[in-house]
Every structure is written in C-alpha cells, then in structure tokens.
Amino acid sequence: MIAITGSKIWNGNEDVLEGYTILIKDRKIERISKNITIPSNYQTIDGNGLTITPGLIDVHTHLGVSEEGVGKEGADFNETSSPTSPEVRAIDGINPREYGFEVARESGITTVQVMPGSANVIGGEMSVLKTTGSVIDEMVIRSTSGMKAATGENPKIFHGSKGKMPTTRMGVAATIRQKLFEAKYYSNNSNASFDLGLEQLAKVINKEIPLRVHAHRADDIVTVLRLKKEFDIDVTIEHCTEGHFIADYIATHDVMVSVGPTMSTRSKVELKDKNWKTIKTLTDAGISCSITTDHPVVGIEYLLTSAIHAIKNGLTEQQALKTITSNAAKHLGVDNRVGSLEAGKDADFLLWDGNPFDLQTSLLDVYIDGTKVS
Numbered sequence: 001m002i003a004i005t006g007s008k009i010w011n012g013n014e015d016v017l018e019g020y021t022i023l024i025k026d027r028k029i030e031r032i033s034k035n036i037t038i039p040s041n042y043q044t045i046d047g048n049g050l051t052i053t054p055g056l057i058d059v060h061t062h063l064g065v066s067e068e069g070v071g072k073e074g075a076d077f078n079e080t081s082s083p084t085s086p087e088v089r090a091i092d093g094i095n096p097r098e099y100g101f102e103v104a105r106e107s108g109i110t111t112v113q114v115m116p117g118s119a120n121v122i123g124g125e126m127s128v129l130k131t132t133g134s135v136i137d138e139m140v141i142r143s144t145s146g147m148k149a150a151t152g153e154n155p156k157i158f159h160g161s162k163g164k165m166p167t168t169r170m171g172v173a174a175t176i177r178q179k180l181f182e183a184k185y186y187s188n189n190s191n192a193s194f195d196l197g198l199e200q201l202a203k204v205i206n207k208e209i210p211l212r213v214h215a216h217r218a219d220d221i222v223t224v225l226r227l228k229k230e231f232d233i234d235v236t237i238e239h240c241t242e243g244h245f246i247a248d249y250i251a252t253h254d255v256m257v258s259v260g261p262t263m264s265t266r267s268k269v270e271l272k273d274k275n276w277k278t279i280k281t282l283t284d285a286g287i288s289c290s291i292t293t294d295h296p297v298v299g300i301e302y303l304l305t306s307a308i309h310a311i312k313n314g315l316t317e318q319q320a321l322k323t324i325t326s327n328a329a330k331h332l333g334v335d336n337r338v339g340s341l342e343a344g345k346d347a348d349f350l351l352w353d354g355n356p357f358d359l360q361t362s363l364l365d366v367y368i369d370g371t372k373v374s
Contacts, residue, residue, distance in 0.1 A: 004215075011340055013326055015318075021038065022147065023036065023042065029345050031343050050352060053341075054349055056111075056325065056339055058112045058300055059258045080119050087196040089127070090115050090126045091114075093344070094135050097134070108366055111130055111141070116149075118150035120158070121176055125209075127144065132368045142339070144353060146210050147212065149213060149356070150214035151173070151217075152216055180205065189310065198220045207234055210236050216270035221243060223261065244278040244282065256290070280313055290324065290327050311357055326339040
C-alpha cells in the first residue's frame with residue numbers, strides 16, 4: 001500500500017491536479033484527493049517536485065511476435081500462407097521474454113495491443129496486455145480486442161507478387177467483402193459446418209470486436225468506411241496517414257483512429273504525404289486519436305517522442321497525453337481499467353522529475369498494478 005504526496009498529477013483526462021495525494025491499495029488506485037489522512041501502514045513517497053502520469057499505452061504493436069535481434073525465427077506476425085487468416089491469434093505467437101517488453105517498461109509503456117502484421121488482407125485476432133510478466137495469459141487484460149485487416153500496398157505486394165488475389169485495391173476490398181459475407185452467413189446459419197476462421201470473424205459481424213484496418217491512403221480509408229456502413233460493423237482506422245485530407249469526412253463515421261508510425265521513413269508511395277500535423281487536424285475534427293509506433297517499425301521507446309512532435313505541430317500537452325493514455329485505452333476498449341488516474345482503476349502510473357514532454361526530464365519509476373517494475 002502506497003501514498004504519494006505533494007506531486008503534480010496529470011490524470012490523462014486533461015486535468016492537472018496540484019496538492020493532491022494518491023493512495024494505492026490492492027493493485028488499484030484507492031483514492032485521489034486533498035487533505036487525506038494517510039493510514040500508518042502505507043508506504044509514503046514524497047512527491048514534491050515530481051509529476052505523476054498514467055502509464056503510457058501503445059495501441060498498435062507487434063511486440064513479442066516480431067522479435068528484435070532474432071531474425072527470421074522471431075518473425076511470427078504474418079501467416080502468409082493465405083491472403084486471409086482470421087483463424088490465427090497473435091496471443092499464440094507472443095514471446096513475453098522478448099527484449100522489447102523490457103524496453104517498453106523502461107520507457108513508461110505499461111499497456112500494449114499486440115496484433116498480427118499487415119501482409120494479409122485479414123490477419124487474425126489481437127490482444128491487449130500489460131508489459132510485465134512471464135506468462136502471456138497472466139499479462140492479458142483483453143484477450144480478443146480486434147480482428148486485423150489491411151488495405152493498400154502490403155497485401156498487394158505479399159500476395160499479388162505470387163500471382164494470388166489481391167493484386168489491386170479492388171481485389172483487397174473484394175477479399176474483405178467476401179470474408180465478411182461468409183462470416184455473416186455463418187453467423188446466421190446454425191447448420192453451417194464449423195470453421196474456426198469464420199467463427200472468429202463472426203465476432204466482428206456481431207460487434208463483439210472491431211475490425212482494425214491498416215489504411216494509409218485517403219482512398220483506402222474511405223473504402224474501410226464504406227465497408228463499415230455496408231456491414232454495420234465497428235472499425236478502427238490504423239495508421240490513418242492521409243487522414244488529414246479527409247478529416248471532416250472521417251468525423252461523420254463514428255470511428256477512432258491510430259496515427260503513426262510518423263517517425264518512420266517514406267518507404268512506399270502511401271507514406272509520401274505523412275505529416276506530423278495529421279493528429280492535430282484529426283483532433284480538431286473531433287475524432288478520438290491515438291499515437292502509435294507500430295513497433296518494431298519505430299522502436300516502442302519513441303512513443304513519447306512521437307507525442308512531443310505532435311505538440312510541436314499544434315497539440316496541447318494534455319491533448320498529446322490523451323493520445324497515449326485515455327484515448328488509447330478507449331481505442332482498445334480497456335478504459336474501465338487503464339488510461340487515466342481515477343479511483344478504482346489499475347495502479348499503472350509513472351513518476352517523472354519534471355515535465356514528461358521535456359526530453360531532459362527523467363522517468364524515475366514505473367508502476368504496473370501498484371508494483372514498481374522499472
């Protein structure tokens with residue numbers, strides 16, 4: 001049990017609290033208030049001069065399924081034997097001992113979503129987990145958080161080069177549409193033969209999970225929104241690189257987006273218009289935005305750096321914090337547990353010796369579920 005007194009609290013909801021005490025008990029935030037009488041059995045930390053924030057969240061990673069420094073043997077994130085693989089689950093390929101988890105913790109990232117890659121039009125299920133632990137099943141906080149899909153160049157290159165559909169954007173959209181129709185039929189037909197892929201894709205049709213779609217170009221984003229309307233499903237736009245061109249249109253479709261990895265190079269045609277102002281434009285349009293590194297495309301340790309660039313290009317500090325805390329938690333459907341500092345939520349928090357968005361500020365301590373992990 002811990003009490004932290006005298007610090008500045010950035011709670012993730014754009015509030016800055018001065019002179020408050022935060023109590024931690026049984027892995028949860030017990031109370032945040034002024035004038036608290038601290039029980040004698042609590043460890044008291046003098047937070048004078050410190051800033052407390054929620055633990056950071058990266059909504060779109062391949063942490064543990066794409067292992068750094070391993071090579072081909074650690075590349076377990078794309079089941080490229082077929083253009084569609086809704087039957088696979090990222091959780092079955094995550095190595096919790098992968099070095100990236102340690103880097104994430106040391107960088108203040110306490111929650112991540114791990115997903116299959118974007119080689120396939122439909123890539124499989126993804127999970128949300130904490131970044132500490134040695135057994136994935138004990139780290140998971142949402143075992144099935146979405147179904148991965150991808151538009152654009154990646155599936156065209158991976159499968160079109162083999163002479164398989166899709167070779168065009170038309171083919172990508174048709175492949176998604178075909179599988180969604182199959183899943184819709186499967187979901188509504190009790191006599192259908194069991195099919196693991198359709199069983200998992202039916203969760204999208206039934207709105208149990210969203211379809212999280214890799215879409216960089218504006219025309220691909222519009223295709224995803226067309227499919228959302230056609231099948232009445234929940235979607236998120238992942239990357240949303242050209243979202244600034246059609247922000248007002250996106251805003252009419254009730255979707256959340258992740259933006260990034262903007263620190264990457266313009267390695268393909270659909271990245272040529274990537275821009276640090278995208279997140280500002282989308283936020284101004286009223287869209288709930290999160291920032292991602294797409295680790296290991298950009299190292300997960302640069303999540304905070306990415307938010308700093310967003311501030312330099314128009315976001316306020318508190319808006320930027322939301323993109324990697326409360327907005328991110330909402331994006332993942334775990335905002336009842338993480339993403340903001342509130343009584344009853346998981347005690348995932350960070351202690352800084354100054355402004356978190358000053359690169360000279362040091363991250364002193366990282367807590368997950370009330371336990372110091374870094």
